[in-house]
Amino acid sequence: MEWTPLVTEDGSVTLVSTTVGQACHSRSGAWLEARERYAIPTRLRERALALSGDDRMLRLLDVGTGLGLTIAAALDALEGTGVRLDVVTLERDTSVLTAAARIGREAIRGGAAPTADLDRSWALxxxxxxxxxxxxxxPASEPLGADRGRLRLLLGDGRETIQRLPARPTFDAVFLDPFSPAADPPLWEREFLAAVAVRMAPGSWLSTYCASLEVRARLVLAGLRVGPGGMVGAKREGTLASPDLDPGAFQPRVARKLARRVERIQSRAPVPGNRCSS
Ligand SMILES: C[S@@+](CC[C@H](N)C(=O)[O-])C[C@H]1O[C@@H](n2cnc3c(N)ncnc32)[C@H](O)[C@@H]1O
Structure with a gap:
């Protein structure tokens, strides 16, 4: 795949896939999105601060490694808590990792990255x-610095590599960050979302920028409680889901449409104009 760097509005850099025709992050801010769409709504810091004991660790499933910015935001959220991050990250394309290493090091060295917290966590x-x-x-997990946790990179199509992870409720947070359903559908398929859902621990959160009715219905059918995610940059709403926690209610009109979509999928009737972007 071909990747072109793009400086976003908060000064942080992302990559645009010229093959898929999409950027890896919102143009409003790559670092903004990594923190506000993923690390903050999945409440990693609150959970970390509530943990006790000597060997404290939170487990993250990061879907779509890309530049590693969402992982950096998770690390940043745990900074100073003494809690380590155990992350499994799924990536199909090694070329994005090579391109990220190049532009990331240039951005960090050249001081183009907007904040010291981004520099520190992203370099790691x-x-x-x-x-x-x-x-x-x-590979086996690689250590994240001397004492920040560990990272396991599963290379290949995420629909296959996720099967290497035990189908048990393991993860405390899921960052669901593939390209959009319309541009790149595989990681929004019902089977993949169900495979993610069974690996979510009680008390965990999944966050995604996607607000598609079809994707939300698939998350419901995977057994999750589904609600609206907050506004981030120019994007009005994302989606939050949990096996057991209350993500808050949709507007009544959205809730009715979602219930109808769930029923339609369940009854296997063809969905008119079935596109994940609706
Ligand atoms: C939006 S970018 C992820 C950005 C990343 N979370 C970050 O903060 O830098 C989406 C990533 O998902 C990867 N991807 C897309 N389809 C995939 C698949 N079927 N399996 C694994 N990775 C996939 C793409 O190669 C791309 O790197």
């Missing part, structure tokens, strides 16, 4: 991803 993630990439397609 890029180093770890480089080691994981050098180790081959399914």
């Amino acid at each position: 993630v890029l180093d770890t991803l480089a080691r994981a990439l050098a180790a081959g397609p399914d």
Whole structure:
């Protein structure tokens, strides 16, 4: 795949896939989105601060490694808590990791990255991803710095690589961040979302920028409680889901449409104009 760098409105850099025709992040801000769409709504810091004991760890499933910015935002959220991050990240395309290493190091060295927290966490993630990439397609976990946790990079189509993870409620958070359903549908398929849902631990959150009715209905059918995610940058609403926590209610009109879509999928009737982007 071909990747072109793009500086977003908060000064942080992302990559645009010229093959898919989409950027890896919102133009409003790559770092803004990584923090406000993923790390903050999945409440990693609150959960970390509530943990007790010597060996404290939170488990993250990161769907779509890309530049590693969402992982960096998770690390940043745990900064100073003493809680380590155990992350499994799924990526199909090694070329994005190579391009990210190049532009990330340039941005960090050149001071183009907007904040010290981004520089610090992203440098650690890029180093770890480089080691994981050098180790081959399914390496053991690589340490994240001296004591920040560990990272396992599963290279290949996420629909296959997720099957290497035990089908048990393991993860405390899921960042669901593929390209859009209309541009790149595989990681929005019902079977994949069900495979993610069974791996979510009680008390965990999934966050995604996607507000598609079809994707929301698939998350409901995977057994999750589904609600609206907050506004981030120019994007009005995303989606939050949990196996057991209350994500808050949709507007009544949206809730009615979602219930109808769930019923339609269940009855296997063809959905008119069935596109995930609706
Ligand atoms: C929006 S970008 C992710 C950005 C990333 N979370 C970050 O913060 O830098 C989407 C990523 O998903 C990856 N991807 C798309 N389809 C995939 C699949 N079927 N399996 C694994 N990775 C996939 C793409 O190669 C791309 O790197």
